[in-house]
Amino acid sequence: MKQRLVVIGAGMASGRMLEHIFEAGGDFDVTLFNAEPRGNYNRLMLSPVLSGEKSYDEIVTHDADWYTSHGVDCRFGESVVKIDRENRVVYSAQGGVRYDALVIATGSAPFIIPVPGKDLPGVCTYRDLEDTNAMIAASRPGAKAVVIGGGLLGLEAAAGMAARGADVTVIHLMGHLMERQLDPAAGYLLQKDLEARGIRVHCKGATKAILGNTRVEAVLLEDGTVYPADLVCMAVGIRPEVRLANDAHLDVGRGITVNDQLRTSDPAIFALGECVEHDQQLFGLVAPLYDQAKVLAATLLGQEAAFKPVQTATKLKVTGVDLFSAGDFAEGPGREDIVFRDPGRGVYKRLILEGDQLIGAVMYGDTADGSWFFDLIKQKKDVSDLRDTLIFGPAFAEGASANPLAAVAALPPEAEICGCNGVCKGRIVQAIEGGATTLDLVRAQTKASASCGTCTGLVEQVMALTLGDGFTAIANPPMCKCTDHTHEDVRRLIKSMGLKSIPAVMQELGWKTVGGCASCRPALNYYLISDWPTEYVDDRQSRFVNERNHANIQKDGTYSVVPRMWGGVTSPAELRAIADAAEKYSVPMVKVTGGQRIDLLGVRKEDLPAIWSDLNAAGMVSGHAYAKGLRTVKTCVGSEFCRFGTQDSTGLGIRLEKLLWGSWTPAKVKLAVSGCPRNCAEATCKDIGVVCVDSGYEISVAGAAGMDVKETEFLYKATTEDEVMEVIAAFVQLYRENARYLHRIYKWVAKVGLDWCRAQVEDPVNRHALHDRFMQSQSVYQADPWAEHATTPADWAPVADLTLRAAE
Amino acid sequence: MNGFIDIAALDDIPRQGARVVKTPQGCIAIFRTADDQVFAIDDRCPHKAGPLSEGIVHGTSVTCPLHAMVFDLATGLSVGADEGAVRRYAVRVEAGRVLLDAEFLLRRSAA
Numbered sequence: 001m002k003q004r005l006v007v008i009g010a011g012m013a014s015g016r017m018l019e020h021i022f023e024a025g026g027d028f029d030v031t032l033f034n035a036e037p038r039g040n041y042n043r044l045m046l047s048p049v050l051s052g053e054k055s056y057d058e059i060v061t062h063d064a065d066w067y068t069s070h071g072v073d074c075r076f077g078e079s080v081v082k083i084d085r086e087n088r089v090v091y092s093a094q095g096g097v098r099y100d101a102l103v104i105a106t107g108s109a110p111f112i113i114p115v116p117g118k119d120l121p122g123v124c125t126y127r128d129l130e131d132t133n134a135m136i137a138a139s140r141p142g143a144k145a146v147v148i149g150g151g152l153l154g155l156e157a158a159a160g161m162a163a164r165g166a167d168v169t170v171i172h173l174m175g176h177l178m179e180r181q182l183d184p185a186a187g188y189l190l191q192k193d194l195e196a197r198g199i200r201v202h203c204k205g206a207t208k209a210i211l212g213n214t215r216v217e218a219v220l221l222e223d224g225t226v227y228p229a230d231l232v233c234m235a236v237g238i239r240p241e242v243r244l245a246n247d248a249h250l251d252v253g254r255g256i257t258v259n260d261q262l263r264t265s266d267p268a269i270f271a272l273g274e275c276v277e278h279d280q281q282l283f284g285l286v287a288p289l290y291d292q293a294k295v296l297a298a299t300l301l302g303q304e305a306a307f308k309p310v311q312t313a314t315k316l317k318v319t320g321v322d323l324f325s326a327g328d329f330a331e332g333p334g335r336e337d338i339v340f341r342d343p344g345r346g347v348y349k350r351l352i353l354e355g356d357q358l359i360g361a362v363m364y365g366d367t368a369d370g371s372w373f374f375d376l377i378k379q380k381k382d383v384s385d386l387r388d389t390l391i392f393g394p395a396f397a398e399g400a401s402a403n404p405l406a407a408v409a410a411l412p413p414e415a416e417i418c419g420c421n422g423v424c425k426g427r428i429v430q431a432i433e434g435g436a437t438t439l440d441l442v443r444a445q446t447k448a449s450a451s452c453g454t455c456t457g458l459v460e461q462v463m464a465l466t467l468g469d470g471f472t473a474i475a476n477p478p479m480c481k482c483t484d485h486t487h488e489d490v491r492r493l494i495k496s497m498g499l500k501s502i503p504a505v506m507q508e509l510g511w512k513t514v515g516g517c518a519s520c521r522p523a524l525n526y527y528l529i530s531d532w533p534t535e536y537v538d539d540r541q542s543r544f545v546n547e548r549n550h551a552n553i554q555k556d557g558t559y560s561v562v563p564r565m566w567g568g569v570t571s572p573a574e575l576r577a578i579a580d581a582a583e584k585y586s587v588p589m590v591k592v593t594g595g596q597r598i599d600l601l602g603v604r605k606e607d608l609p610a611i612w613s614d615l616n617a618a619g620m621v622s623g624h625a626y627a628k629g630l631r632t633v634k635t636c637v638g639s640e641f642c643r644f645g646t647q648d649s650t651g652l653g654i655r656l657e658k659l660l661w662g663s664w665t666p667a668k669v670k671l672a673v674s675g676c677p678r679n680c681a682e683a684t685c686k687d688i689g690v691v692c693v694d695s696g697y698e699i700s701v702a703g704a705a706g707m708d709v710k711e712t713e714f715l716y717k718a719t720t721e722d723e724v725m726e727v728i729a730a731f732v733q734l735y736r737e738n739a740r741y742l743h744r745i746y747k748w749v750a751k752v753g754l755d756w757c758r759a760q761v762e763d764p765v766n767r768h769a770l771h772d773r774f775m776q777s778q779s780v781y782q783a784d785p786w787a788e789h790a791t792t793p794a795d796w797a798p799v800a801d802l803t804l805r806a807a808e
Numbered sequence: 809m810n811g812f813i814d815i816a817a818l819d820d821i822p823r824q825g826a827r828v829v830k831t832p833q834g835c836i837a838i839f840r841t842a843d844d845q846v847f848a849i850d851d852r853c854p855h856k857a858g859p860l861s862e863g864i865v866h867g868t869s870v871t872c873p874l875h876a877m878v879f880d881l882a883t884g885l886s887v888g889a890d891e892g893a894v895r896r897y898a899v900r901v902e903a904g905r906v907l908l909d910a911e912f913l914l915r916r917s918a919a
């Protein structure tokens with residue numbers, strides 16, 4: 001008698017299994033249940049159906065004829081509700097069916113985040129044809145759709161609805177899209193491509209509630225943002241559909257536990273697909289499920305077979321977006337990265353090597369070599385011989401030579417070197433042979449590397465090849481080993497290319513490392529703050545410890561606390577508050593600084609919020625004694641008390657400090673205002689100094705008294721305090737916009753020339769514009785950091801204390 | 809035996825940053841990278857005891873805040889010209905919680 005095989009779920013995995021069984025001539029009486037009112041179709045292809053590139057009929061894999069010809073008893077639209085293991089019967093609402101062998105292939109169920117409003121009409125998931133049709137119906141041009149979840153499924157849903165004209169917003173909890181498959185750089189490129197299609201992307205967005213009365217109207221995020229929505233698609237993940245198995249008391253972990261033969265804890269019951277857990281692993285892509293189908297078919301036919309999970313590779317099925325990720329791309333012990341970026345073409349490639357093996361690959365923009373890399377990963381091939389040129393793909397790697405210069409030498413004359421200006425190698429060689437022996441001359445004559453500059457290295461290699469020993473590379477060193485660009489070039493390109501985040505700079509300017517280094521990150525963070533004060537969000541983790549913790553770190557890991565003392569003037573109340581704080585927090589040393597204020601030295605990190613909250617309560621704010629920013633404005637007593645004073649130097653100093661405090665600058669900025677040429681405030685060795693005279697105020701700049709000692713040089717003579725304020729704000733802004741990071745004013749002025757600076761601030765239109773830009777930045781940055789940080793003291797203490805536990 | 813102890817939520821640690829766990833043998837720095845990998849090493853630079861938890865985290869390395877030695881978080885070894893190493897501890901993330909292998913504490917107290 002024929003064996004009775006019952007299958008629960010007509011999905012991708014069980015469909016493939018039945019094909020194998022019938023192809024091998026297996027003789028079973030098959031009953032196939034499916035909760036969906038239809039047979040098997042290619043679930044992966046729902047996305048092209050959603051976007052309108054395919055119809056449902058085109059993605060059906062098994063039609064009615066197929067089932068009939070194989071004698072399958074189809075129970076479509078009929079959910080199985082119970083398995084009776086003792087009597088070997090499965091039940092649906094319509095009754096029971098006996099089995100000799102049972103296959104559970106119930107796939108998985110979309111995860112619904114438990115927020116208010118999740119059950120409103122207009123909220124869907126993305127799993128089956130019903131979901132797809134709901135999205136198609138809602139995607140009229142102009143309709144508003146919100147997709148929660150920026151992973152593979154969410155983005156395919158978003159792109160599909162956008163292709164139909166809907167106005168789509170993607171809300172993603174993590175810092176970048178598809179964080180499980182992509183690193184931040186590739187995530188950035190993907191976001192850029194999607195935004196270019198009109199899809200709004202909101203990363204780091206946590207959904208708080210779905211709003212609406214009788215159906216969805218909007219989505220509310222934790223940060224208060226509200227996005228209007230006619231439809232909300234939740235695509236935040238899946239969990240294996242294990243309810244039947246649980247009720248039947250089969251072994252279930254996260255999925256239904258199966259062995260290498262796909263057998264569950266009941267020998268007559270098998271399971272495959274997304275509902276299973278094998279060797280503690282779950283599955284969410286079809287490739288391993290097809291292997292399971294082959295193994296289970298063999299098992300049911302009485303043959304030997306064992307399932308071994310294979311590496312999987314991911315591609316996003318959005319037309320025009322090329323993305324590939326495979327293997328393991330997390331960083332880890334002994335792992336090395338090879339990174340290649342071609343900003344002109346929006347290409348990013350990263351290979352991850354462990355020892356002699358390639359273990360992972362992430363690619364964006366150009367994925368042509370994806371399968372070749374994937375193959376190397378799966379074969380665990382020794383790639384040490386190919387290493388230097390591996391990233392260029394099979395075309396290069398299979399050639400014998402592994403020298404990067406040789407790679408350039410091998411390029412044909414028509415190979416494009418400069419993508420921006422379309423300059424080929426032959427043209428560059430021609431120019432060099434015609435006498436262009438420096439990079440500048442090559443740039444001038446061919447425009448190669450004159451735009452985004454990322455091909456500078458290549459152009460130099462062509463020059464080295466053509467000129468031989470006659471060539472030396474450019475003198476101005478690159479910013480750090482992460483890039484070939486100089487600070488100046490990076491600043492210029494941030495502005496001209498409109499780059500507004502650290503990942504954007506790293507991608508567009510071809511950074512060679514994954515996350516930069518301790519030298520370039522603070523510089524980039526500063527450049528972005530300075531150039532886009534209202535758009536860029538300060539990245540605290542890219543700041544040096546002192547600026548991150550708003551205090552100077554000491555040699556023993558404690559910190560110093562320096563409250564601002566405007567113009568060096570204090571009051572009994574302030575002194576009392578400082579004294580109280582010093583006693584309360586057992587400050588080991590209280591010292592008067594060279595900057596006319598008081599330093600509390602040796603404060604423990606976890607006490608910083610409390611001591612600052614006490615000082616804040618007494619009206620004091622951070623003195624930024626740690627900052628690449630305004631430090632102090634020293635003053636002398638001036639005309640208010642001194643018999644020689646010509647102007648109110650103390651009052652002007654206080655006004656200047658109140659104008660400038662809180663601003664970030666390339667390096668520290670110190671000012672002083674003296675009431676007469678006797679210069680008791682030492683104004684002539686500061687970054688900016690004001691010396692008062694009878695007829696007004698002499699502003700001089702570019703002094704120093706640290707590692708170099710230098711007298712200031714005259715910049716401008718003002719007649720009123722207001723004029724002083726405007727000129728100094730404008731000059732500081734000029735410095736902020738143009739200097740390279742860590743260059744004090746005197747170093748920067750030596751480079752650009754004092755005459756140029758003077759011309760900029762003397763011109764009234766220019767001066768006003770600089771002043772306005774400074775004030776715009778101050779509207780964001782002139783805030784006491786401790787007003788915010790003092791409210792979260794827990795962030796400053798250890799996260800856990802195990803000293804007690806050990807004593808147990 | 810299983811010596812892993814729950815010490816914090818993953819989100820208590822800023823990406824590209826670190827938090828500190830106090831132990832009788834000194835502080836341990838728990839780092840979180842941009843892509844949510846977590847590492848634990850002694851919070852004490854072998855050079856002059858700089859608190860590594862306060863360094864800038866880039867990729868899977870950290871630069872000491874005091875004199876800029878760079879350490880690979882995964883191996884605990886210094887990168888570049890300076891030689892040195894810091895002790896590592898096993899740490900893992902489960903269901904959004906950070907678990908630290910605290911067996912070193914038990915060993916110590918048993919001794």
Ligand code: SRM
Binds near residue numbers: 594668670685
């Ligand atoms: C506290 C103070 C010394 C004091 O006890 O008086 C001080 C302390 C430090 N100075 Fe200073 N400087 C202090 C006034 C000065 C002065 C005098 C002045 O401002 O009138 C100078 C010379 C003037 C100048 O800057 O041109 C000065 C020139 C320097 C330099 C050399 C800068 C240069 O460009 O050449 C450094 C090194 C640096 O910034 O890279 C430095 C760096 C430092 C650092 C921050 C070193 C560090 O990075 O850890 C010291 C912090 C000690 C600590 O553990 O907290 N300090 N430092 C003074 C704080 C003034 C304030 O109230 O903010």
Ligand SMILES: Cc1cc2nc3c(=O)[nH]c(=O)nc-3n(C[C@H](O)[C@H](O)[C@H](O)COP(=O)(O)OP(=O)(O)OC[C@H]3O[C@@H](n4cnc5c(N)ncnc54)[C@H](O)[C@@H]3O)c2cc1C
Binds near residue numbers: 035078079081315
């Ligand atoms: C839109 C979309 C795009 C995708 N794109 C890709 C891709 O590009 N690449 C890739 O590798 N993977 C992709 N996937 C994932 C892939 O589709 C799944 O891994 C695969 O379909 C899982 O197969 P399965 O047989 O385990 O489950 P399914 O195909 O989900 O089949 C399970 C079936 O069981 C039925 N069922 C559940 N419970 C019962 C019950 N109690 N009684 C009766 N029937 C029941 C369900 O209705 C369903 O029809 C995509 C998924 C979606 C939704």
Ligand code: SF4
């Ligand atoms: S001169 Fe400045 S940097 Fe040098 S030890 Fe004194 S405080 Fe520190």
Ligand code: FES
Binds near residue numbers: 855858875876877
């Ligand atoms: S203490 Fe770490 S480098 Fe000096």
